[in-house]
Amino acid sequence: MIRYRKLGYVELMVTDLERSAAFYRDIVGLEPAGEGPDGGRRFRCSEDPYAVVLHKARQPGFRRGGWMLEDERQFASLHAALKSAGVAFESLGDAECKSRGLGRATRTVEPNLGATLEFYLLPAATPPKPFVPTLAKIQRLGHVVWATPQYEEANAFFRDVLNFAQSDSLGEGITFYRAFPNPYHHGIGIGRAARNHFHHLNFMVTEIDDVGRGLARLKAKDVPVVYGPGRHPASTSVFLYFLDPDGMTLEYSFGMEEFPEIGARAPRRLEPTPANFDSWGSYRDPRMSTTGEIAAYKVTGAA
Ligand SMILES: [Fe+2]
Numbered sequence: 001m002i003r004y005r006k007l008g009y010v011e012l013m014v015t016d017l018e019r020s021a022a023f024y025r026d027i028v029g030l031e032p033a034g035e036g037p038d039g040g041r042r043f044r045c046s047e048d049p050y051a052v053v054l055h056k057a058r059q060p061g062f063r064r065g066g067w068m069l070e071d072e073r074q075f076a077s078l079h080a081a082l083k084s085a086g087v088a089f090e091s092l093g094d095a096e097c098k099s100r101g102l103g104r105a106t107r108t109v110e111p112n113l114g115a116t117l118e119f120y121l122l123p124a125a126t127p128p129k130p131f132v133p134t135l136a137k138i139q140r141l142g143h144v145v146w147a148t149p150q151y152e153e154a155n156a157f158f159r160d161v162l163n164f165a166q167s168d169s170l171g172e173g174i175t176f177y178r179a180f181p182n183p184y185h186h187g188i189g190i191g192r193a194a195r196n197h198f199h200h201l202n203f204m205v206t207e208i209d210d211v212g213r214g215l216a217r218l219k220a221k222d223v224p225v226v227y228g229p230g231r232h233p234a235s236t237s238v239f240l241y242f243l244d245p246d247g248m249t250l251e252y253s254f255g256m257e258e259f260p261e262i263g264a265r266a267p268r269r270l271e272p273t274p275a276n277f278d279s280w281g282s283y284r285d286p287r288m289s290t291t292g293e294i295a296a297y298k299v300t301g302a303a
Helices: 017-028 074-085 094-099 151-161 208-220
Strands: 004-014 031-035 041-044 052-056 061-069 089-091 104-109 116-121 138-148 165-170 174-178 188-192 197-205 225-231 238-243 249-254 268-270
Touching: 004 017, 004 138, 017 031, 017 041, 017 052, 061 074, 061 138, 061 197, 074 089, 074 104, 074 116, 074 151, 094 104, 138 151, 138 174, 138 249, 151 165, 151 174, 151 188, 197 208, 208 225, 208 238, 208 249
Parallel strands: 004 052, 061 116, 138 188, 165 268, 197 249
Antiparallel strands: 004 061, 031 041, 041 052, 089 104, 104 116, 138 197, 165 174, 174 188, 225 238, 238 249
């Protein structure tokens, strides 16, 4: 039983690094946190050293994501689970860990989405540093969602191999999971689509005013708002989705159901009606969640 702390970082591919770095700082409200080893731009929005890294690429999309494990012992559980599922994985070398500010990490590729997933701990001597908001009072990186034609298989991988806990699904079109025993309703979502793609990245904010002010800021800067403000009945979150300069979908959300580790309610299947996606009935722009590839990566290192 693998135990997680949280979704720790998401690395995105953008076509114009300067343009996107300015957007994530001045519109989204992330704090620049220096450069990674390959010129990636790091940003903070929590007590961690970084939560988002932007990389220059020809196509926008998802490069990789990192889940913080609960402790050192979880690596053995993770490796055993991947091994018994026949899924290749590799340990990051010391040099890569050091340059990326990680203490220890294992990397694998989700066999259906093709998404690169990393599982890590920070170095033991990493003091938490408060995030000082400048725009939205972001609390944390909330969740990442992908979509795939291999919907059942991807769901089975996260649920049965990685021990993610299912919270809810909307029909047979999208399912939400928490990185057990993280309490928040979802840290990932898996949607059904005709091709594998990145769907959206979420930031959880502190108050409803962050959503209202975000809406005003986005409109003032002509940033496309593609869904919301509205409320997702499944998670109870108030949401606002908008597009980054490459057209990738980002989300602010306020509030979310929290689950106890023991005695959590059973997952529900909600009918995929418009009201079950948004009880406020806002307009959903067809550009939402259409842009963003999933970077290919092949595991070659040794476990
Ligand atoms: Fe979301």
